[in-house]
Amino acid sequence: MIRQENKYSIQCLHCLEEVTSLWRHDFCSCFCGRVFIDGGDAYIRTGLEPGTNYLEFRATWTYNKRTGKRHRYSKRLALREGRTA
Numbered sequence: 001m002i003r004q005e006n007k008y009s010i011q012c013l014h015c016l017e018e019v020t021s022l023w024r025h026d027f028c029s030c031f032c033g034r035v036f037i038d039g040g041d042a043y044i045r046t047g048l049e050p051g052t053n054y055l056e057f058r059a060t061w062t063y064n065k066r067t068g069k070r071h072r073y074s075k076r077l078a079l080r081e082g083r084t085a
């Protein structure tokens with residue numbers, strides 16, 4: 001049996017770290033702290049410092065219960081640009 005979950009993730013284009021919020025109230029910010037994502041599969045809340053760009057992904061995780069294998073692939077959704085204040 002294969003279980004599939006969709007998560008949103010964002011990649012900061014300043015420090016290049018990709019962060020994923022896994023569940024409600026799972027607040028994650030990137031390494032440099034310029035972007036964050038929150039809400040997991042319940043809602044999506046993202047934020048960014050002015051002047052920072054990030055890529056938005058929909059990450060699909062599949063989990064095969066029989067083999068125990070986890071597989072992940074990402075689909076790029078959008079490039080978000082933070083406006084300079």
Ligand SMILES: [Zn+2]
Pocket residue numbers: 012013014015016017030031032033034035
């Ligand atoms: Zn960053």
